[in-house]
Amino acid sequence: MxxxxxxxxxxxxxxxxxxxxxxxxxxxxxxxxxxxxxxxxxxxxxxxxxxxxxxxxxxxxxxxxxxGLVDPHTHLVFAGDRADEYARRATGTPYLQIAAQGGGIAATMRATRAASEETLVALARPRLDRLLGFGVTTAEIKSGYGLDFDNEIKMLRVIRALDATHPVRLVPTFLGAHTVPPDRRDDRAAYVREVCERMIPAVAGAGLATFCDVFVEQGAFDLDEAETVLRAGLAHGLLAKLHADQLGAGGGAELAARLGAVSADHLEHVSRAGIAALAAAGTVAVLLPGAALFLGQDDRPPARRLIEGGVRVALATDCNPGTCMTENLPLMLTLGMSRLGLSPTEALLAVTAHAAAAVGREAVAGSxxxxxxxxxxxxxxxxxxxxxxxxxxxxxxxxxxxxxxxxxx
Ligand SMILES: [Zn+2]
Missing domain, CATH: 2.30.40.10 (Urease, subunit C, domain 1)
Structure with missing residues (x-):
């Protein structure tokens, strides 16, 4: 006894x-x-x-x-904010115009590069406190606002420092391939090479990330570039994740499945073949309904077809300063039901067992x-x-x- x-x-x-x-x-x-x-x-x-x-x-x-809830997709380490951009977008200014004027990811990149490691830790801590306050005990956080060697390493060191000092357990993801930084647009191939040959070996060598992720979309990276980056990550022991099929069905889900990715995220426009490939590979679908809500878009990933096709579905906040500024993971349950057609049980599994699977923690978290x-x-x-x-x-x-x-x- x-x-x-x-x-x-x-x-x-x-x-x-x-x-x-x-x-x-x-x-x-x-x-x-x-x-x-x-x-x-x-x-x-x-x-x-x-x-x-x-x-x-x-x-x-x-x-x-x-x-304890699991948030399997966040970008919550960053400096600056984009409240002005949100206001401009809501009142009709197109995103491309905002981006052309220096807004968008590039604005967060500049603010994050200018901030010290200590400042970024101090900015992220209250966000983690709020996440914890919504019942979250494990969260994934991506780099991807540094977009050069020193600043990507800096972001991952911030995540490590937070993990060591905050109750929420953190899963770090290297997202050096978030977008091609504005100062490297004249030679994107050179940027991809730097991600593969310099950043990934350093990140993996220092044990700074579990996953490697790529943003596959028009204006970010194409499928060939994504495959190159993810294969470099896998060769160094970084498991694969992918931002895929958000704006159009581009074969991102099929690529994620082919590489044995642990998760494929977004999937608003995933094809039938993509769904079948994800199911066969056991890749978890991470859906982010907060982003469409925040952006005033009606895009909806086919959650029911994913579930009926045998894919485990997870939900995440996608917490980030540009397209979904919230730490409210339980709100995603409501969006998962009202907008994606999940049942209450499916919605809660999507932020527990399936979310843990999406970050490779199903043996220790999510149930x-x-x-x-x-x-x-x-x-x-x-x-x-x-x-x-x-x-x-x-x-x-x-x-x-x-x-x-x-x-x-
Ligand atoms: Zn994301």
């Missing part, structure tokens, strides 16, 4: 994100930072675990307990299982159906990482 360190009790529902489903009236016991028990109180009483005087009790107050790290969130809603239903407000009561209360309580 040994005593639990912490007991989460009083939940109306525990959403496990496993085949066990959503358990009514369950308790969660934690010992040494790991989940020790999930199930009924009577079962716990009959188990080898005891609830002693030293066991901390966390009252879920009739709420919903979920795995509540005995023996796993005790990362979980408690929301003040009576069931998983109510989290997307009552939208635009923050229902988070409490967040635990490694069995410690790190938010609320």
């Amino acid at each position: 040994s005593a639990l360190d912490l007991l989460v009790e009083g939940a109306a529902e525990v959403f496990t994100a496993t085949s066990a489903g959503a358990l009514p009236d369950a308790v969660v016991g934690i010992h040494a930072g790991k989940i020790a028990w999930i199930g009924s109180r009577a079962g716990l009483a009959a188990s080898d675990w005891t609830v002693g005087d030293a066991t901390r009790r966390v009252d879920a107050r009739g709420g919903l307990v979920t795995p 509540l299982q005995v023996g796993r790290p005790a990362d979980l969130a408690i929301f003040g809603v009576p069931s998983h159906r109510h989290l997307p239903y009552h939208f635009g407000v923050n229902h988070t009561l409490c967040v635990l990482v490694d069995g410690r209360v790190v938010h609320g309580g």
Whole structure:
């Protein structure tokens, strides 16, 4: 017999994100930072675990307990903001005109290059605090606003520093191929070579990233360039991700599948062949419905066809200063239902088990299982159906990482 360190009790529902489903009236016991028990109180009483005087009790107050949410696609390290650009776009100025006048990614690039590592850490920390406050315990963050050797390394060092000092677990992605920086447009092939031959070996050698990602679109990189970059990443042990098929069906999903990418992201215009390829490769589809909302566009990835085609679907905030300035991951559940046709269970799996798979963390995050790290969130809603239903407000009561209360309580 040994005593639990912490007991989460009083939940109306525990959403496990496993085949066990959503358990009514369950308790969660934690010992040494790991989940020790999930199930009924009577079962716990009959188990080898005891609830002693030293066991901390966390009252879920009739709420919903979920795995700590996973945000599998963000760009939340950056300097500056683009509120003016948002206002201009909303009132009708085309993006191409804004970009031609020095706005867009290039504006964030200039501000991020000008900021020190310490400044970028200080700017990103409150964003991570807000993410945690929405129940997120694991998040992916991409580089991609440095767009030269020193500044891409700087961004990844910022992510490492944040990971070491903030409760949210971070998954770093190298996105040197976000766009060709304005000062390199006269020789884009040379920029791609620098990404492959100089940046990727340095990033991988210093252990600064898990993934390598490429933005495949008109105006960014084409399929051949993306394949070159991702193959260089794979050769150095960086797993592949891809921004694909956002503006038009360009074979991005097929490329992601062919390279065994862990995820393909955006996919607003993925083709039928692309869906079949993703399913066969086990590549997770990461959908970003906040961006279309923010940009006032009606583009919708075919979430139902992806799911019915056998692709695991994840949802992410895409938190970035230009096309989706929010840390509200639960809002994406609502957009996932209202705009993409997901069910409540599909939506919640999309920010737990499937999101963990999209960042290669499914063995340790995204589901509540005995023996796993005790990362979980408690929301003040009576069931998983109510989290997307009552939208635009923050229902988070409490967040635990490694069995410690790190938010609320
Ligand atoms: Zn992105």
